[in-house]
Amino acid sequence: GQQLNQSPQSMFIQEGEDVSMNCTSSSIFNTWLWYKQDPGEGPVLLIALYKAGELTSNGRLTAQFGITRKDSFLNISASIPSDVGIYFCAGSTSGTYKYIFGTGTRLKVLA
Amino acid sequence: EADIYQTPRYLVIGTGKKITLECSQTMGHDKMYWYQQDPGMELHLIHYSYGVNSTEKGDLSSESTVSRIRTEHFPLTLESARPSHTSQYLCASSEASGNYNEQFFGPGTRLTVL
Numbered sequence: 204g205q206q207l208n209q210s211p212q213s214m215f216i217q218e219g220e221d222v223s224m225n226c227t228s229s230s231i232f233n234t235w236l237w238y239k240q241d242p243g244e245g246p247v248l249l250i251a252l253y254k255a256g257e258l259t260s261n262g263r264l265t266a267q268f269g270i271t272r273k274d275s276f277l278n279i280s281a282s283i284p285s286d287v288g289i290y291f292c293a294g295s296t297s298g299t300y301k302y303i304f305g306t307g308t309r310l311k312v313l314a
Numbered sequence: 315e316a317d318i319y320q321t322p323r324y325l326v327i328g329t330g331k332k333i334t335l336e337c338s339q340t341m342g343h344d345k346m347y348w349y350q351q352d353p354g355m356e357l358h359l360i361h362y363s364y365g366v367n368s369t370e371k372g373d374l375s376s377e378s379t380v381s382r383i384r385t386e387h388f389p390l391t392l393e394s395a396r397p398s399h400t401s402q403y404l405c406a407s408s409e410a411s412g413n414y415n416e417q418f419f420g421p422g423t424r425l426t427v428l
Contacts, residue, residue, distance in 0.1 A: 243424065
């Protein structure tokens with residue numbers, strides 16, 4: 204079935220550094236969501252994107268809807284220890300209300 | 315902020331037992347979903363509902379069943395649990411219209427079948 208590939212799969216960074224991750228698909232999506240999940244908890248919605256080329260911020264987080272509609276990017280500026288977790292992208296195609304989730308990016312921040 | 319609840323949070327049971335995982339939301343969302351997730355891995359949709367008395371199977375085959383008798387309630391049942399059912403089960407809901415479709419998740423139920 205469809206799969207969203209996230210990159211990188213995992214990363215270790217120093218506190219204060221900026222982080223970039225992306226999500227790519229072979230299919231065109233009309234909606235992208237970005238989530239953060241802490242261990243043992245449900246994913247928390249960070250940012251929603253609805254338009255190709257759209258750039259949306261939420262505090263230190265910025266996400267972009269790729270112009271090809273087959274990719275999306277998430278940036279975290281000035282990382283802090285509580286940014287640790289797994290970040291998932293999710294894409295939805297036109298006419299459905301279902302999402303396909305990416306493989307996740309595991310972020311670890313070194314103080 | 316989403317108000318979606320799942321009980322129990324943790325469940326350890328023996329093989330062959332019947333179990334029901336509860337999911338409720340207080341936002342009046344018409345769409346609800348169940349996902350299965352192994353630790354640290356991606357989420358897989360196993361069931362969804364677009365409204366009362368409407369349920370569909372998701373992309374990942376599951377032996378579980380669901381019902382949607384009330385808008386706010388979307389329970390998942392396993393008639394006879396097996397060790398292969400051990401996983402985390404996440405419930406989500408959304409009020410989607412047109413392109414707008416933000417899904418909000420509950421805290422999950424961690425199921426262990428011995």
